[in-house]
Amino acid sequence: MAENIWVLGAAMTKITRYPDQDVIDLAATASIEALADAGVTMADMQVMGMGNMFQAMAGLGQSVQQQIGQTGIPVYNVVNACATGATAVRTVHLSILAGEADMGIAVGCEQMGKMGLLGPGGQSKAEKHVYAPTGRYGSVMGAEGILGTTLMPGVFAQAGQEYAYENGGVGFEQFAKVAEKNHAHSVLNPLAQYQKKFSLEEIMNARMVAYPNTLPMCCPTGDGAAAVVLVSESKLKTLSLEQQRRAVKISASVLTSDPWVERGQVQPDVNTLTRNAAKVAYEKAGIGPKDLDLVELHDCFATAELLHYDNLGLCEPGGAGAFIDSGAPWRDSPGVTVNASGGLLSKGHPIGMTGVAGVFEITTQLRGEAGDRQIEGATVGMAHVIGLGSSCGIHILEKSAA
């Protein structure tokens, strides 16, 4: 049996827009704070996982080390869409699991500014414009808006509407209730990009982006970085009692990609890979969804969160609409709290940062250090992300004695 791996330190910057800093500043800040939180230094790190999406060719892991400590350790610069940060955590986890390191740091960072709608990209313009079939679909022109949409708000709107088609009790109002909850939760989180409460009416009457997602049902673009220091259990036992007391056990670290499904080529399937990852994660952790006190799941759009109630087994099969209607995922309701941080909808979603920020949030909650947003008595939590393409990362963390 492989030994357990623990989170020794965690930190994240507030998510906002940082016009006077670059992404190296943000990643360095989070890394220095996570190392200090762990009570260790770069000299103790034997591996670095660096997650970033939009500057993935820049060798950011090395650039950050050039700012905070160049020790010659292996750096894995990783990119996996919105699961990029979780992949960085998973990479460090694997290195420790393989016995090649007993301590390492995983960093996720992104600087997006006001990037606008995200999607696979637009069309190029030739000097003289003569149609010629190109690419794998023999296209003569860009298809966005002509053959449906591939921009994120519409893609995730359609994912939610597909759930509504297959299951009863789900409509615009249920999706809007997700945003009502997450924005309400964000008011307690000073690290969130937006901390503004909205009524259900305000959300439903807000400017429509892609029905049924109105503006407050879509996550913002923003800047930020998060970092976590992981340690093997045998190494942890050599550290101070205070370090051991604050460490949080990783009961499962899982990464999946999307298996073939019939409609996957035209409508990305965000469900099957999440279900597969959850199944493996629950098995590895030896727990079930009923044991979770809190979940940080991938609410890039309000429609997405509703799907994952079902995918992660938080509600009865087909019962995501009834689950949100009952108020169950709210922080003041008994049972699991979903997105106590405010979720991506209000905390923000700097792409490469997000997977690490989720692990930071669960770690902070299980340590009892979450301040106003603390979920009292939380002992088991899950961080879930999904990136289109597709990748799903799930980490289950537990408060435990080393």
Next chain:
Amino acid sequence: MAQQIPMVDYLVLDGDPHLVAHECANCGALFFDRRNACAHCSGIKFVPRDLKTTGVVRSFSIIYQAAPGVPVPYVSSLVDIDGGGAIKANILNIDPDPATVALGMKVKMTTFVSGTDDEGTEAVAFAFEPAN
């Protein structure tokens, strides 16, 4: 009449316009793109398969904020094609209103000119419209 070219190579314009898929000879999985092998069973042999032109709206979104140059609002949809296959396309000839567009509604394929190049050649795209 101007010369016309299908906007994508899986749209057949001759006769009754319809979509054609690459069907895996081993498992029957359908694909619209150029294939190296089957994503479902890894088989390497494909046969062309003509798809029907009617279907059911499995999902849709009404897009109000779009890419530059795309008129809004418009309806993007996922259509389950009768007899097999699924495709993403716009729904035309319908009021782009959630009170009008319905999950499960029956639709049929239609074509329209989506652009014209500098030599006057028209690109023809496909979409769906209410079946009755």
